[in-house]
Structure formats: structure tokens, C-alpha cells
Amino acid sequence: MFTVFLQQSLNGVILGCIYALTALGLSLVFGILEVANFAHGELYMLGAFMALFSTKLLGAPFFLALLISMVIMAIFGAIIERGVFRPIVGKPMINSMLLSFGLSTALANLALFFFKADPRKIDSGLAEIRFRFFGLHVTAERLVVLVLSVILVALLAWFIQYTKTGKAMRAISQDRVAAQLAGINIRRIYSVTFAISGALAAAAGTMVGAIFFVSPEMGFSVVLKSFVVIILGGFGSIRGVIFAAIIIGLAESLGGGFINYSYKDAYPFLLLVLLFMLRPQGLIGGKRS
């Protein structure tokens, strides 16, 4: 029983890493452009397909496929920022919600049309390598997810804290007009933000495509859960988002393992409802001046 608990917890943490990657991208876009991007899940889905095609059609090894997919989705992210979201930046949130819902539906259905619905798997070549410790089973694939997520999140945190572009991103999220007056090229920063968001989503999608499956509708539940994560973790807080992502991953994994697997997608939302009832000020932080 205890081993099962540990096994599910480990799976939950790994799942949490995936949610951290998608939620951080979503949270960046939300904080900097003040845009709620419901099409974020489709960046994740398309990223998974890009990696799938790189391995299947180009014969690229897994890590190269991951890189290719991140680069393509970074460019794609910048393109949709420029073409779709730029005109509504600064407008009320309802604009971006409707717009991105439309974009999400369009992209998911285009993917369905062109890529077909049958679930496929990205072959990482790592699934066969298994580790055992303390009675737990881990494939090398899942370990890679864990390590890669940690590396990507660390890179992102470093980028935002120390680079000129990262500082400009923080400045815009704290006061956009002041950023404009300081001479920050906010349009360029918007594009960079979307590119980062796209690349992180692609990484997450690729890793999920290796552990589970790639399919055109895979983005839908992920975007909603990512929103749950940033609501739990507090907007704009990297640490809060990581913490909340892991809690959501655990809730899903443990709930699925011990209560009922069919409702695994419901547990994160139940958690959110509970949170709103018990701690409406948010999980951490609370009051901000």
C-alpha cells in the first residue's frame, strides 16, 4: 500500500513538472500582455506533433526532436502574438478570452483534419530503460521529464531575473506605461514572451507525447489545469506556480490511484473549488500591497 502511495506520488510530481511548464508560459503571457490565452493548450499539442513528426519523418533522436519542436513553437508563438493578440493587448480581458477560445478551437480542429485523431506515441527510446529503487519503478523517460523540467524552469528563472530582456519583462508586468516611458520596446518583449511560452508548451507536449500519447484534443484539459495552477499559485510568482503545479499533479495522480481513475481530471478542479471556499486569498502570499 505504502509503495503504491510512493509510486503514485512520484508519478504525481512528474505530472506536476509538466503542468509547471505549461502554467509558467501561460502565466508569463498573462502577466505581461494581460491576455488570457486559452489557445495555450494547442501550442502544447502542436509542439507534441512537431516532435512526433521530427522523430517519425526525419528520424531525429528524441532530444533533437524536442529542440526542433521548441524552436518551431517559439516561432509560431511569436507569429500568433503578432498576428492575433497584438491588436487586443490593453483591451478588456473578455476580448482575449473569446479570441483565444476561437483560436484554440480552430487549431485543434485543423490538427484533427490534417493529423487525424488516432493517438500516437513519440518514441524516445528511453521507455525500455527502467530503474528500481525502494520498490519503485521509474522509466528513464520519466526521469528525463523530471530533469528536463527542472533545467527548463531554472533557465527561465535565471532569464527573468538576470537578463536585460527578463528585467524588461518584469518591468512591463509591474507597470506597462512606466516601461514604455523608459524606452522599453514593449512590442518586441511581447513577441519574446509568446515565443518563450510556446517553447515551454512544446517541451511539455513533447514529453507527454513520449510518456502518454499525442492527439489533437490533448491541449484542452491541459490549458484548464494550467489556469487552475496559476490561480492556486498566484499570478506572476514562479515559485508559487511550481508549488501549485506539483500539488495539482499529486491530486490528480493520488486521486486517480486511490479514489477512482475515471475522475482524475476532476480532482484539480475540486481542489480549486475547495480553495475558493477555504482560502479565497490564495494558497500562498495572500494580501499584496
Add this chain to the structure above:
Amino acid sequence: MLLEVRDLTTNYGRVKALDRVSVDVPEGSIVTLIGANGAGKSTFMMSISGVIRPSSGTITFSGHRIENLPSDRIVSLGISQCPEGRRVWPQMTVLENLEMGAFSVSGKEVVQERLESVLGYFPILRERKQQLAGSLSGGEQQMLAIGRALMSGPKLLMLDEPSLGLAPIIVEKLVSIIREIREHGTTIILVEQNAFMALQIADTAYVLETGRVVMSGKGSELLQNDLVRKSYLGI
């Protein structure tokens, strides 16, 4: 003329916030705009900075037409604004705030040099370098905001209500620093509700009322003007 504004009109929906405003700013001078709340002073500054798009009229800055340029290009040309209410980035350190003020500047040495000269104007900021800007007092935040605006090395510095909410002693200090900045060759537009302070240091002054220029002249002349004394100085 360093800055020539001709018939500048800016609308918020149907409301005319600025109505055919014309202002001349000679190089090396201090020009002030005075007026009550809602007279259009801040709108004027934001229109010059490219944050708000004017509906008509022209803005010419040292030979360049800038009324349609994006804000970052306007900063690179040499116009910097310290906005009303300071608007420092509260969750960033003092040093980061200053560094971001030099976003348009390339070359580490230049940024370092500017940083030194800004810290020379405001020594208190040196002590507070690693503190979050949000933890500074109002006066210190105002100095940080002015310092940040100086980091781009502007030819024209626009200060919007720098004295607002500050103790009289600090206002006095601010006045001497504004004079000093001008001595170093930076032209200044000063927007103030504290008309007395503004008129004392300004070469030229414009009085704005509901988006129109109703009066203009030398600072010292307006200080003697009956209407100005009654409406804005309360004498």
C-alpha cells in the same frame, strides 16, 4: 526650437483632452505647464511620449516629426518622461529600476557613467541600491523616478508633478536638482500644480484650462499676472 508642438489635439472618446495646443520649447530652457486637475497637462506629456496617440497636430523634436512614432523610438531620440505618481517598478530593486531606464542605451560603459552621474544627483539612491523600489519613501521614489528618466540621457526631460506629496524641504531640494540638471544642458518641461514653485524656476510658462492654452509668457511675468495669482497661486 528643440520641441515644437503645433495644434496638438488629443481625444479620449468624444472628450477633447487637448484642443489645438501649441507649445515651443527652446533648447536649454525650463518650460512649465500649469493648470488645475484635468486641464490636460498629463495628456500633453503622454502625447509627446507616444503613450497616447494624438488625433491631430504635429510634434517636431530637433527636426524629427515624432507624433506617430512608438514610445521607445521617442525615448531613443532623446525625450524622457518622469510620470505623475512616480510609477517606479515596486518589485524591482533600485538598481534594476535605473538599469531599465537605460534600456535604449547600448554600451555598458555609457550606462555605468550615467549611473554614476544619477547617483551623484541622488546620493541616497546609492545606499538603497539593492532595496526594492516599493520599500522606498515617497521622496526617495520620486528621486528614483527622476533618476530613471535621466538614465536614457535625454535632451528633453519632462517632469510630471514631481513635487506632489513631498515635504517642503524635499521640494526645495528637488528644485535645486532640477536647476542643476538644466545647468548640465538638459532642456526641461515641468508640469506642476504647485504653480508658485514652477513659475519661479521656469523661463517660459503656459497656462492650460480644459485642454486649451489660455495664457503664456515668461515665468516671472506670469508670477505677477493678476489672473494667475488669483487662480493658481491663491494670492
